[in-house]
Amino acid sequence: MKRNVPLLLLTAALGLNACATTPTTLTPKPVNVTVLGLNDFHGNLAPTSFTKAGTTTPVKAGGIEAISAELNDARKANPNTIFVGGGDLIGASPINSGLLRDEPAVYALNDMGMKVSALGNHEFDQGLDELFRMQNGGCASNDTTKACKFDPSYKGATFKWIGANVKYNAASGKTGTPFAPYSIQEIGGAKIAFVGAVTKTTPGIVSPEGVAMLDFTDEADAVNAVIPEIKAKKVDAIVMLIHEGGEILRRDADGNEINKDVNYSTVGCTALDTKSPIYGIATRVDPAVSAIISGHSHQGYNCLVPDPTGKSRIVIQGDFYGHLLQHLELKVDTANHAVMTVSAANLVVDYTAREAAGTLDFNMTKLLTTANAKTDAISNVTIANLGSPQIQRGVSNARNTESALGDVIADALLAGTQAQGAQIGLMNPGGIRADLPDATRIKPGNAVNFGDVFAVHPFGNTTTVLSLTGQQLKDLLEQQWSGPNATAIKLLQVSEGFSYSYTLANPDGQRINIADIKLNGTPISATATYRIATNNFLAAGGDNFTIFKQATNVVQLANLADTDILSNYLKAKGSTLTNTVKGRITAK
Structure with a gap:
């Protein structure tokens, strides 16, 4: 299907943020990897309203039928495509997922082939034990009126939530971390490491009793602490998945409107507010991280932020509710374990156009129909x-x-x-x-x-x-x-x-x-x-x-x-x- 918006890509300089620590000595073996990221999905199985850049008439965007179709197209264009998350995949969801404890959303993401996601603060809405159930399956829930009503034997997520900065505290009586800090995915012969973090403000924005046994530490410090371990495993690229974000700065210090034309489709923007949490984090994260997929602030941007060495690094976010997919293109050298180029764009998930063209994913339609059938009597x-x-x-x-x-x-x-x-x-x-x-x-x-x-x-x-x-x-x-x-x-x-x-x-x-x-x-x-x-x-x-x-x-x-x-x-x-x-x- 012809895309309704051009896929504009920002290509970084050769060797930007390479993971290699020694000079290249082997003949390069390039592999092209496509990373598609979804942030702040919040169980939105159906599309919602979205206004494209440069237009005034809203379209339907997002929804599992259209997201899955975009993924299918991407995999046809490049079999080396991986689907990842930026957190808040569940929680604060519409009735056809929320009333079923977001099990339909997890199953949809499973079926779409998601591999790994950062934790989001809303993953903790129902407490740590319930999040473990969402990850691992089962029906031992703190709300049996909702759990296992979509599938009587809920099987859990086939993707893994990760968070380097989530740790057990002293009051928990446990040590270590409840979730892995990173995940290494092999695709097309390339090894791509995804390192995760969630906003350290989580305890203040979820019910405190649900996370009383956890500490949420500084995001950049936690990620930097595991970078040597990741690099020792000879990965070809490192991508950070973080549920923290920012906004485009719209007014200067005098209150004058600025950057009014910068939006999700702007490639390589330099207008990300320097007071935004993600900006400060990005400037401190190890240069070995080649790109940062962000979330939390429900904004669409594709910006450049200096890393600790002063080099520009991509920081991208894809709006919310599945309206946009964050699209990274990585060319990695698998012989020398280095990133050759990295580029980024936000892709509109245009449900309206796909519905008109008849290219929605019918498998997702069946899942959505099932979820609706279980909730329509109340919803309608x-x-x-x-x-x-x-x-x-x-x-x-x-x-x-x-x-x-x-x-x-x-x-x-x-x-x-x-x-x-x-x-x-x-x-x-x-x-x-x-x-x-x-x-x-x-x-x-x-x-x-x-x-x-x-x-x-x-x-x-x-x-x-x-x-x-x-x-x-x-x-x-x-x-x-x-x-x-x-x-x-x-x-x-x-x-x-x-x-x-x-x-x-x-x-x-x-x-x-x-x-x-x-x-x-x-x-x-x-x-x-x-x-x-x-x-x-x-x-x-x-x-x-x-x-x-x-x-x-x-x-x-x-x-x-x-x-x-x-x-x-x-x-x-x-x-x-x-x-x-x-x-x-x-x-x-």
């Missing part, structure tokens, strides 16, 4: 009709702005907890996983069903109401830009009647004047107490909002799930809700 229950076709969570999955859907969810939290005296609803943007509904699922009459609600709230969080003083509330809002959130701003979404303004240029802890925080038009008092409704994840200090741990009069509504809160609000207010940002949060 109509909840409400909205006042507009869609309510969005923000442009390009942005988590640093107020969104129309964020406003609705915060309002739903407030409305659903009046009996507990709630005055303010707060929602973390990372917990909003889809538009309501996705543009590919807009229905007649602006109807939304439970599957749409589940896609927004796939975690199964429950509701919590608690008390904070006005000063604690101010300090909580300051945490949106400080500490671990400084490089990944998470702007809490707020309910009707609550508003504040901030000055981003101010130092940490001074971005908000307490007089600019208002409840029903009146500035809050530092000493007064306010009742706040949120989810149990945030209430436990999740997403690095540790001030929540200081709360008093905490009421856990364990039987009131986030999907219930949102569904009930949609039933009551659906026809009045539109895709409108209310302007409750303003920048000075």
